[in-house]
Amino acid sequence: MTILVMACLLTACKSEVQCQQVVAHRGFWKTGGSAQNSISSLLNAGRIGAYGSEFDINLTADSCLVVNHDFSFKGLTLYKTKLAQLRADSLRLSNGEPLPTLDEYLEASLQYPEMKLVFELKSKGDPAYEAVAIPLCIEAIHRFGVEDRVEFISFSLSACQEFARRMPDTRVEFLGGVMEPAALHDLGINGIDYHFSVFDEHPDWVEQAHQLGMVVNVWTVDKEQDILRMLELGVDQITTNEPELAQRLIEEFNNKK
Secondary structure (H helix, E strand, O other): OOHHHHHHHHHHHHHHHHOOEEEEOOOOOOOOOOOOOOHHHHHHHHHOOOOEEEEEEEEOOOOOEEEOOOOEEOOEEHHHOOHHHHOOOOOOOOOOOOOOEHHHHHHHHOOOOOOEEEEEEOOOOOHHHHHHHHHHHHHHHHHOOOHHHEEEEEOOHHHHHHHHHHOOOOEEEEOOOOOOHHHHHHOOOOEEEEEHHHHHHOOHHHHHHHHOOOEEEEEOOOOHHHHHHHHHHOOOEEEEOOHHHHHHHHHHHHHOO
16 A cells, blocks of 8 residues: 555545544533533633634624523513613522623634534514614624624524524524425525434434535533444534543544444
8 A cells, every 4th residue: 555545544534533523512521610601611611722612692682692591680571671681790600600792702712613512592582673683793703803704593484594694604503403404405595403312213314414525513412422323424523512422432433343
């Protein structure tokens, strides 16, 4: 075997390993001093070398974007409450941080410029809500110059379509789990991000997506047996609350090939 052929094979193997990526779900928060969707969880994900940090975006009553999974925070409905009230000293995340704004989150992410930002817009299925939130999201992304680092995800099909229309060179993944890859591809959506139970039921969707050039992410996979089963199926990304475990299992999985 020539040196050139060997080099090509090694490059191919390296690429194959790299396509199996770990996304820290709501950041790497299962460690001391952190909390879900906090600045510290974002930085922790960067510290361990995660491919990406997933986070959730909500809109406040005064059209500010904040990082929070639920539509409420400490009993206050986000889209009915102004930012100043949500940032009161009495309202803190479990680790003592204030509720982060999207601007604060994106600014902190600049400390780890290689890490992807897996950006989930929480949607109420309200077109008027999305009409306000989506342009604000894109404006913030441009303002911080992180266009090449963002990957959009959403349970809202209309939001996915709008992100794909406005930022056609960006990865957009639908979370809903109810559509075949080809149907999404026809809508201009270039990725799927489904719960692992969906792929257990439709394992052929992984290969179908790959044949269409789509990326396959899977959520939220925390148990070793589930992570390994998804790797065997050939998914590209593992979204998990246990990113260090997933990193180790991916390395071991590829070493056995």
